[in-house]
């Protein structure tokens with residue numbers, strides 16, 4: 001239950017109207033899930049929990065705008081691999097997850113995000129092999145206590161691995177039924193913390209089928225639609241942004257992940273339609289998806305609509321400041337090298353830590369279409385807050401510039417307290433037990449779950465999944481996938 005919390009005497013990172021961040025010594029009062037006062041010397045209301053924030057930094061909770069939360073059991077399976085390998089060993093492994101496996105994987109992914117200070121996430125759950133898979137994922141998300149936009153995902157599904165066969169019915173009647181049913185029940189969890197969105201990557205389908213699906217999503221009350229777009233030798237094709245626009249569907253509901261390989265025309269369409277972008281630097285840099293779009297000056301028209309995502313916590317840290325750091329320093333490296341090639345050097349750095357910080361806070365909130373509710377510390381906004389210990393070895397002396405310290409040198413260890421919707425989810429650097437959602441009790445059997453017990457269940461599930469996966473001939477499946485996606489193998493070179 002959320003009750004009053006007074007954060008006393010911390011250094012709060014407060015955004016002004018131009019998105020500049022000011023480190024300000026103050027108290028913050030949280031009541032009923034909302035920030036009600038930000039000022040010094042607030043008297044604690046009766047019954048309020050007072051937390052001494054001396055030597056602590058109070059930050060808005062981080063917003064992660066692209067994440068596949070269900071895949072925890074697949075961690076570290078594709079650390080040296082590119083997009084096609086990940087698709088086989090990650091994305092398509094939904095076929096080897098039972099609905100129960102999805103519950104534990106999703107709970108693990110959500111709790112890892114909370115541990116890392118993420119308070120809101122846009123979830124792209126590409127594992128909808130049955131109605132129970134989606135129901136369990138929602139139940140796990142509610143149980144974890146994170147704020148989420150659960151984007152009901154209609155995805156390609158493997159029906160056989162040897163030889164590889166995909167289910168011919170991309171859209172099935174039960175999916176329409178479930179989408180409508182979820183729409184009538186959404187939002188989910190206390191205070192409607194888990195909202196319903198749509199995730200869709202089936203752009204090869206006939207236009208009529210797609211427009212019909214989008215109308216159904218609209219009827220279900222969906223306010224956010226997310227899709228992948230990365231264009232290059234591993235995923236050839238014309239501009240997805242132009243295709244969506246040609247279908248008459250490009251509007252401000254869209255949140256496009258990656259946009260690597262996008263064009264200036266794409267950026268212009270994105271800007272005009274009010275579409276948002278999620279860059280996920282770790283996967284984009286590793287899996288050869290192309291240049292990270294959020295700081296790509298050839299796409300600068302869409303820069304005000306960019307944000308950051310983790311994409312794969314199975315492969316990358318779930319820590320959004322880590323993605324801020326990668327995006328920023330990668331952009332600087334590219335910029336500097338261009339000057340070096342001309343025999344020149346920059347007088348000052350390219351881009352700022354404040355710009356990077358905003359990508360994972362206020363701009364992420366706007367990408368979720370929730371800019372007026374989350375993403376900054378302000379009176380009237382939801383109480384999604386991260387408190388950093390400013391006296392750890394990695395943070396001591398950070399008061400010189402706390403934003404720079406968070407972006408460049410902090411780690412998850414420094415995240416001492418995480419508050420989502422006015423409820424403390426992490427305290428003293430440790431995740432608190434979670435209360436199983438009513439619908440989750442069939443999975444959990446317990447009302448209250450501690451992280452160690454959850455980890456044991458995830459490990460049990462992982463052993464079963466790996467037993468199924470080890471029989472797959474990935475080399476044969478890889479050739480098949482390259483053909484299906486019209487990848488010219490001559491363009492994929494050994495290095």
Ligand SMILES: [Zn+2]
Pocket residue numbers: 066068124228257311
């Ligand atoms: Zn993704």
